[in-house]
Amino acid sequence: MNISSNHKALLMGLLGGSIVSLLIWSKYKKQLKEMMRLKKYYLPFEPVNQHKKRVVEGCGVLSDMKEKDHDSENEGIFISDKEHLKRKLAHMRKEGLQELQILSDYDQTITAFGCPNEQEISTFGVIAKSKRVSQKYLDDMTALYQHYSPYEKDSTIDKETLVKYVTEWYSKTAECFRNEHMTKELLLEAIHDSGVALRYNFKQFVNALQHINLPFYVISGGVSPIIMSCLESVVCTKKFSNFFLFSQEGYFDEKGVLVDLQMNVNTCSKHEKVNSKEFNLRKNTLIFGDLHHDIYMKNELDGENVISILFLRDKMKDQIPSLKEHWDIILTGNGSFITHQALINYIAGAEYENLKMEGEAKEIYTKSSQYSELRDILSN
Numbered sequence: 001m002n003i004s005s006n007h008k009a010l011l012m013g014l015l016g017g018s019i020v021s022l023l024i025w026s027k028y029k030k031q032l033k034e035m036m037r038l039k040k041y042y043l044p045f046e047p048v049n050q051h052k053k054r055v056v057e058g059c060g061v062l063s064d065m066k067e068k069d070h071d072s073e074n075e076g077i078f079i080s081d082k083e084h085l086k087r088k089l090a091h092m093r094k095e096g097l098q099e100l101q102i103l104s105d106y107d108q109t110i111t112a113f114g115c116p117n118e119q120e121i122s123t124f125g126v127i128a129k130s131k132r133v134s135q136k137y138l139d140d141m142t143a144l145y146q147h148y149s150p151y152e153k154d155s156t157i158d159k160e161t162l163v164k165y166v167t168e169w170y171s172k173t174a175e176c177f178r179n180e181h182m183t184k185e186l187l188l189e190a191i192h193d194s195g196v197a198l199r200y201n202f203k204q205f206v207n208a209l210q211h212i213n214l215p216f217y218v219i220s221g222g223v224s225p226i227i228m229s230c231l232e233s234v235v236c237t238k239k240f241s242n243f244f245l246f247s248q249e250g251y252f253d254e255k256g257v258l259v260d261l262q263m264n265v266n267t268c269s270k271h272e273k274v275n276s277k278e279f280n281l282r283k284n285t286l287i288f289g290d291l292h293h294d295i296y297m298k299n300e301l302d303g304e305n306v307i308s309i310l311f312l313r314d315k316m317k318d319q320i321p322s323l324k325e326h327w328d329i330i331l332t333g334n335g336s337f338i339t340h341q342a343l344i345n346y347i348a349g350a351e352y353e354n355l356k357m358e359g360e361a362k363e364i365y366t367k368s369s370q371y372s373e374l375r376d377i378l379s380n
């Protein structure tokens with residue numbers, strides 16, 4: 001008797017509840033749907049790695065990591081094929097940020113170009129410039145470079161032979177590092193002393209990515225502790241689970257001495273790192289680089305829809321006609337990340353306020369004449 005009356009009450013309750021829910025749903029359908037849609041945009045994206053995220057160790061954080069000023073006189077923006085770019089952008093915008101990912105080179109893509117008459121500051125260069133590394137390290141590294149780099153530039157060499165030489169070069173480089181016993185402190189000081197600077201607006205850009213956990217893959221032939229420290233100085237990488245770095249990986253012992261350098265990335269393997277076996281790849285990709293071969297980062301991606309942005313050294317401007325076939329946007333001068341942020345903003349659509357450019361960068365984007373063509377493309 002008791003049980004059945006309990007059942008009755010339960011059934012009545014369920015029925016009543018369902019009716020009430022239905023009534024609420026039909027009355028506030030529009031608002032509820034809107035809320036669910038917004039939630040999708042405002043919550044960070046899920047991790048894209050099927051496995052545990054590898055943690056790459058930095059050598060500390062700089063309180064005064066340099067960011068370049070805007071190169072207002074020289075920055076030029078060349079759009080290769082306006083209509084084609086418009087079509088690709090419209091497609092990306094339709095699929096939204098949840099289908100977007102970014103692949104980027106590091107040296108001279110995330111960092112600025114060097115001074116015209118000086119050697120450019122790569123991550124290896126940062127270490128070479130340090131006054132605290134030994135003469136032997138410098139001599140050995142120079143000798144290796146002089147011996148092996150001609151092979152890399154030799155276009156007549158077959159891939160197998162090249163891989164053999166590069167492997168040799170890399171294992172000897174790793175040995176130089178192991179013998180040098182560099183400390184984290186030395187490396188951090190080296191970054192500071194080198195004067196290396198991140199590009200204008202990179203900080204704002206990467207923080208916008210972190211905020212929504214947009215997949216951001218950095219692929220570099222550089223040294224991981226240097227790259228990680230520069231990045232950690234401007235963005236919290238620990239809160240950014242969809243940030244991945246592929247590079248030559250430095251390992252420290254418990255005293256903070258660099259005891260090994262694993263050479264994970266070379267000219268031949270650079271393009272295999274971001275693959276569908278390990279990552280939930282997205283359909284649409286932005287590619288950032290500073291040298292033509294960076295375009296090959298797209299080779300392992302299935303998604304056809306790629307927009308590529310190249311930072312071009314002024315002395316290579318004569319190559320624009322041939323580069324235009326592969327790169328959608330070419331930035332000359334000492335370019336900034338304003339264009340990149342304007343693009344993700346456009347792809348995000350109107351909803352996502354947190355990605356919007358702020359402050360000086362916004363002023364430059366909305367007022368400078370060199371952005372007028374881009375503004376025009378992104379205004380619809």
Ligand SMILES: *[C@@H]1O[C@H](CO)[C@@H](O)[C@H](O)[C@H]1NC(C)=O
Pocket residue numbers: 068069112113114115116197333334
């Ligand atoms: C690019 O910017 C960096 C950092 O401000 C500066 O040191 C370098 O001289 C600039 N290079 C060119 C070619 O303008």
